[in-house]
Structures are given as C-alpha cells and as structure tokens.
Amino acid sequence: xxxxxTGGAGFLGQKLARRLLQLDGIAAxxxxxxxxxxxxxLVDRVAAxxxxxxRVRSVAADITDAQVMGGLIGPDVDLVFHLxxxxxxxxxxxxxxxxxxxxxxxxxxxxxCRAAGHRPRVVxxxxxxxxxxxxxxxxxxxxxxxxxxxxxxxxxxxxxxxxDYTRKGFVDGRILRLPTISVRPGAPNKAASSFAxxxxxxxxxxxxxxxPVSTDLRLWLLSPRGAIDGIVAGAQLPSxxxxxxxxxxxxGLSVSVAEMIAALERAGGRAAVDLIRFERDPxxxxxxxxxxxxxxxSRAQALGLKGDPDFDAIVRAYVEDELN
Amino acid sequence: xxxxxTGGAGFLGQKLARRLLQLDGIAAxxxxxxxxxxxxxLVDRVAAxxxxxxRVRSVAADITDAQVMGGLIGPDVDLVFHLxxxxxxxxxxxxxxxxxxxxxxxxxxxxxCRAAGHRPRVVxxxxxxxxxxxxxxxxxxxxxxxxxxxxxxxxxxxxxxxxDYTRKGFVDGRILRLPTISVRPGAPNKAASSFAxxxxxxxxxxxxxxxPVSTDLRLWLLSPRGAIDGIVAGAQLPSxxxxxxxxxxxxGLSVSVAEMIAALERAGGRAAVDLIRFERDPxxxxxxxxxxxxxxxSRAQALGLKGDPDFDAIVRAYVEDELN
Numbered sequence: 059x060x061x062x063x064t065g066g067a068g069f070l071g072q073k074l075a076r077r078l079l080q081l082d083g084i085a086a087x088x089x090x091x092x093x094x095x096x097x098x099x100l101v102d103r104v105a106a107x108x109x110x111x112x113r114v115r116s117v118a119a120d121i122t123d124a125q126v127m128g129g130l131i132g133p134d135v136d137l138v139f140h141l142x143x144x145x146x147x148x149x150x151x152x153x154x155x156x157x158x159x160x161x162x163x164x165x166x167x168x169x170x171c172r173a174a175g176h177r178p179r180v181v182x183x184x185x186x187x188x189x190x191x192x193x194x195x196x197x198x199x200x201x202x203x204x205x206x207x208x209x210x211x212x213x214x215x216x217x218x219x220x221x222d223y224t225r226k227g228f229v230d231g232r233i234l235r236l237p238t239i240s241v242r243p244g245a246p247n248k249a250a251s252s253f254a255x256x257x258x259x260x261x262x263x264x265x266x267x268x269x270p271v272s273t274d275l276r277l278w279l280l281s282p283r284g285a286i287d288g289i290v291a292g293a294q295l296p297s298x299x300x301x302x303x304x305x306x307x308x309x310g311l312s313v314s315v316a317e318m319i320a321a322l323e324r325a326g327g328r329a330a331v332d333l334i335r336f337e338r339d340p341x342x343x344x345x346x347x348x349x350x351x352x353x354x355x356s357r358a359q360a361l362g363l364k365g366d367p368d369f370d371a372i373v374r375a376y377v378e379d380e381l382n
Numbered sequence: 383x384x385x386x387x388t389g390g391a392g393f394l395g396q397k398l399a400r401r402l403l404q405l406d407g408i409a410a411x412x413x414x415x416x417x418x419x420x421x422x423x424l425v426d427r428v429a430a431x432x433x434x435x436x437r438v439r440s441v442a443a444d445i446t447d448a449q450v451m452g453g454l455i456g457p458d459v460d461l462v463f464h465l466x467x468x469x470x471x472x473x474x475x476x477x478x479x480x481x482x483x484x485x486x487x488x489x490x491x492x493x494x495c496r497a498a499g500h501r502p503r504v505v506x507x508x509x510x511x512x513x514x515x516x517x518x519x520x521x522x523x524x525x526x527x528x529x530x531x532x533x534x535x536x537x538x539x540x541x542x543x544x545x546d547y548t549r550k551g552f553v554d555g556r557i558l559r560l561p562t563i564s565v566r567p568g569a570p571n572k573a574a575s576s577f578a579x580x581x582x583x584x585x586x587x588x589x590x591x592x593x594p595v596s597t598d599l600r601l602w603l604l605s606p607r608g609a610i611d612g613i614v615a616g617a618q619l620p621s622x623x624x625x626x627x628x629x630x631x632x633x634g635l636s637v638s639v640a641e642m643i644a645a646l647e648r649a650g651g652r653a654a655v656d657l658i659r660f661e662r663d664p665x666x667x668x669x670x671x672x673x674x675x676x677x678x679x680s681r682a683q684a685l686g687l688k689g690d691p692d693f694d695a696i697v698r699a700y701v702e703d704e705l706n
Contacts, residue, residue, distance in 0.1 A: 153550060205546075
C-alpha cells in the first residue's frame with residue numbers, strides 16, 4: 059500500500075502518518091483485506107519533520123504544483139488523504155488563495171486520481187463550515203449545505219466534486235466532516251475557530267489568550283486523537299457502507315464556551331482561567347456563530363465511529379499527548 | 383444599459399433578447415430605476431440569427447475563450463444573463479466538456495464581472511437537477527442540493543460560487559432554477575428531459591416521437607414564455623428581496639406524462655397521440671426520475687413571479703408562438 063497525505067506537515071497530517079505507521083496494515087481496497095503499508099508520502103508546502111522511518115517520504119511542494127502532484131499520484135497509490143486546505147479565516151481574507159488551494163488543487167488531485175485509472179480511495183476532510191443560514195434544530199448528514207463563508211463554499215464544492223467523481227467511478231471517495239478540532243497543539247492559526255484550542259492551550263501553557271465569542275456559544279468539538287480515529291476508520295469503511303451519501307459528520311461533542319472554561323479550571327485552576335481576556339470579535343462571531351452545535355450522529359455511530367466521552371477527557375488527552 | 387447574454391443563440395437566449403428589446407427599459411441596478419437598454423450582446427458558439435436591430439450585437443465565440451469573454455465583460459456591462467450550458471445528457475456523456483463549460487467558463491465569467499469592479503448584476507439559470515436522492519414530499523427554495531448527475535453537480539457548484547461572489551460583493555447574483563422547459567421549439571437536444579418537449583412538438587408537427595419514461599412520471603414544467611417572464615422579473619428583483627438566499631425556484635406546473643398526452647390529444651387529436659412510441663430508456667429515467675415533482679413556490683409567488691395556468695395553456699402558447 060502506498061498512501062499520500064496532503065497537508066502532511068500539518069499537525070493532523072503528522073499525527074495521521076504516525077498512526078498509520080503503527081497499524082499492521084490498512085483495508086483500503088474494495089476487497090476489505092488489510093494490507094501492509096509500504097510507503098507514506100507527506101506532501102506540504104514545508105517538509106514534514108523527519109519521523110525517522112524509512113517508509114515515510116516527505117515532499118515539500120505546493121499542492122497547486124501540477125508537475126509535482128502529477129509525479130506523486132499514479133497507479134501505485136492506493137489511498138490519498140487530502141487534508142491540505144487554506145483555513146476559514148485565511149480563505150475569507152484571501153479569496154484567491156482559498157480558491158486556488160481549496161478548490162483548484164483539490165480538483166486537480168481528483169483528476170490525477172482519475173487519470174491513474176484504478177479508482178483509488180480518496181479521503182477528503184471537510185468541515186462544519188459547509189452549513190449555515192437557518193439550520194434545523196439538529197444537524198444530520200442529510201442537512202443541506204448552505205455555507206456562508208468562502209472556506210465553507212470551497213469545502214462544499216470539494217464535497218460535490220468528490221461525490222460526482224465517486225459516482226462516475228473515477229475515485230472511491232469519502233468525505234469526513236471534522237468538528238472543530240480542540241485542543242490543537244502549537245501556535246494559533248488563521249482559522250476563525252482557532253480560539254477553540256487557544257482557550258485551553260494558552261492558559262495551560264501559562265500564556266494569555268482572548269475569547270472572541272460569547273461564553274454561551276456552543277461549539278462542536280473533537281480531539282485530535284478522535285479526529286485521527288475517525289479519519290483512519292473512515293478510510294477503511296467499505297464503499298457500500300456509504301452508498302450515495304459519501305459525506306459523514308464525524309461524531310463531535312457539543313460544548314459551550316462556558317463549559318470549556320469550567321473544564322480548563324478543573325485542569326489548570328483559577329489562575330489558568332484568569333489568563334483569558336474576553337473581547338468579542340464580530341468577524342470571528344460572524345463565521346463560527348453560523349455553525350451548528352446540535353447534531354444527530356447516529357449514522358456515524360452505526361458505522362462504528364466514536365468521538366470523545368466529554369470535554370474533560372479532551373483536555374486530559376491534550377495534556378497527555380502534548381504537555382507530558 | 384449594456385446587457386450580455388451567454389447562450390444568446392440558443393432558443394431561450396434569442397427569446398430573451400427579443401423580449402428585452404420590447405421593454406422600454408430595465409431596472410438592473412440597486413436604485414431600482416428603469417433605464418433604456420443601449421446594447422444587447424449575444425455570445426454563443428454560433429452567431430445568433432440577425433434580429434435586425436442595431437442595438438443587438440452577436441458574437442460567435444466559445445465561452446471558454448478567455449480573451450473574447452474578457453473583451454465583452456467590463457465596467458460598461460450592467461447585466462449578464464448566463465444561460466450557456468452543456469445540457470444534462472451531454473454533460474453526463476462528456477464529463478470534461480461539462481466541467482469546462484458549466485464550471486470553468488461560469489467561474490471565469492464571474493471573475494471577469496468581479497474584475498470589472500462595479501458589482502454587475504448576474505442572472506444565472508440553474509436547474510432542478512441540483513436536487514436528488516431522498517427528497518422531502520415538497521421541494522422549497524431551502525431544500526438541500528444533492529445532485530445525482532454531473533450536470534446537476536456543475537449547476538450546484540455554479541450556484542455556490544454565485545452565492546459567494548455575491549456575499550463578497552463581487553457581483554449582484556441571482557440564481558433562477560428553471561423547471562423543465564416545455565414546449566421547446568426546434569430539434570430534440572441532448573438534455574435527458576428533451577422528451578418533455580418532443581412529446582408535444584413532434585406529434586403536432588406530424589412527426590413520430592418516443593416517450594422514454596413511465597406515463598406516471600411527474601415533471602415540473604414551465605413554458606418558454608413563462609421562463610422568459612421569470613428571467614426578466616428575476617433580473618429586476620431588488621437585491622434585498624433575495625437576501626442571503628440568492629436561488630429562486632421559478633414557479634412551474636407539476637404535470638404527469640399522462641396529463642401531457644391528454645393535453646396533446648385535446649390539441650392534436652388521437653392521430654397526434656398515435657405518433658408516440660412508448661419505449662422506456664433507463665439512462666433517461668435514471669436522470670429525470672430523480673428530479674422532484676412537487677414544489678412549494680410561495681417564495682417566488684411572494685416576489686411576484688408567475689408560471690403557467692395549466693398544461694393546455696402551455697400547448698396553446700407553443701402553437702401560437704411557434705406554429706402559427
């Protein structure tokens with residue numbers, strides 16, 4: 059098995075690569091047979107840190123580079139994890155960059171997979187940003203796509219394309235809509251939801267942070283561990299389990315900002331909470347305020363996918379994985 | 383006012399141009415003021431027939447031709463009707479052609495409008511093919527897009543792009559989802575729904591025709607006159623009337639194939655009906671069978687848009703407009 063991960067130097071890409079290397083094989087073809095992983099190619103704008111494993115190859119390239127990507131995606135590739143994206147806040151600030159990466163590069167990737175001719179499996183990570191407007195009380199996999207940000211529009215278009223390329227038999231696509239990932243390690247990013255990690259990460263690291271939204275706001279959250287679990291499981295679902303509906307909302311937790319702060323206090327004490335400054339940012343609220351917070355995840359659960367038990371467990375996992 | 387119509391040599395494009403030339407002006411800017419139409423540019427692969435009017439310019443060009451299109455769309459253009467498309471059956475048969483016209487050329491057109499810098503008004507005709515899968519009993523403007531054909535996917539992507547370009551202030555977009563147009567004059571085309579016109583047109587012209595679907599199938603129909611009414615009205619709606627929801631389902635009629643044939647008999651007698659051969663075509667049924675037939679058109683009606691009173695009126699309009 060040869061696997062390509064776009065966005066492979068990003069934090070999810072690296073965690074995914076590490077997880078894949080721990081597996082004794084992966085079932086990424088229609089026959090459902092678990093086969094050993096021979097090579098994992100990480101492609102990203104910057105080279106991924108050396109994982110010290112011969113089976114891993116790191117390619118520093120822009121995924122808009124047709125020549126490089128053409129050299130990576132061929133008949134020998136069994137599975138592509140397409141994680142690379144310009145995040146929500148950045149895609150809103152730089153429309154053309156968002157279109158180039160989130161739409162054009164995604165489409166070119168699909169065309170390369172199609173040209174490979176063997177219907178490779180493609181796992182595309184999408185986002186709750188495909189939803190918006192007047193939402194039903196509970197969001198399901200069937201809720202209409204009505205994105206209200208350029209990022210959400212670009213992700214929705216990627217979903218539509220992957221669905222059609224799958225229907226046409228060009229690829230075996232599956233779309234995994236990630237809840238907001240919390241707690242991300244590292245530095246804040248330009249995602250409008252960056253604060254959903256910063257609220258925990260910065261205070262636990264002794265750093266001040268800003269809460270740009272109302273504490274009543276409910277977020278739909280998944281830990282990095284849970285995200286990797288979902289991505290690896292989603293990649294191995296039989297195609298028939300998804301049928302015509304290739305998109306799956308990964309099971310998240312609906313958590314209010316106030317509940318997140320209470321969990322922070324349990325983990326880090328009052329001193330941690332005191333590092334939060336409350337200063338609402340209309341630009342952030344306009345984007346994340348339109349994302350749904352209540353979900354029916356029965357389809358994902360029926361397919362065997364699991365999320366986190368509660369937000370305290372998410373904080374504990376962050377401390378274990380990133381701080382210890 | 384300068385107006386550009388893509389697909390201007392097509393039957394709807396020509397009818398639209400003729401109708402526009404009959405108007406004493408059009409309200410195509412935010413101020414709602416009706417202004418005289420100085421020029422109508424018809425762009426299409428083939429030159430439109432000469433309408434004998436100095437205000438009309440016909441440009442024979444492929445809308446994928448960036449240079450020609452760049453010369454046509456500039457700061458002097460107030461209103462663009464983007465009607466050009468590869469129809470459903472053809473887009474299914476030639477995936478790349480459908481993508482090139484329905485997606486890439488549409489996007490380039492939007493980018494040219496954006497580059498013009500004055501937020502021109504863009505009317506994009508879409509299709510019931512954006513729907514599919516398990517539909518609610520009644521379809522509304524809020525029903526989720528779930529296309530099951532490449533044409534429907536490409537139209538849905540066009541809708542998403544036009545929505546985002548509007549939200550960003552690049553254009554003032556409005557999406558008019560056309561019911562199946564019946565009765566189209568002229569020859570059969572490659573739309574999967576071509577039979578919805580052929581069933582009436584061919585027998586009334588003394589020609590045999592094929593009914594490729596069950597007579598129980600319900601179609602959602604609008605006459606060419608009704609379509610032009612809707613397109614002209616949609617172009618003049620104030621932007622605020624559409625708000626965040628730029629797409630509007632034009633009011634059609636839900637008519638079964640059996641009811642269409644009964645109306646044919648009333649207009650053309652038993653001899654006309656005898657010209658129909660019943661031979662179901664699974665490829666056609668797979669596409670049109672997934673389109674919804676029951677609709678809530680209250681939003682369109684509240685905005686002042688009207689459809690046809692009944693299918694007999696549609697047949698009469700065809701006889702008046704095309705046969706007399």
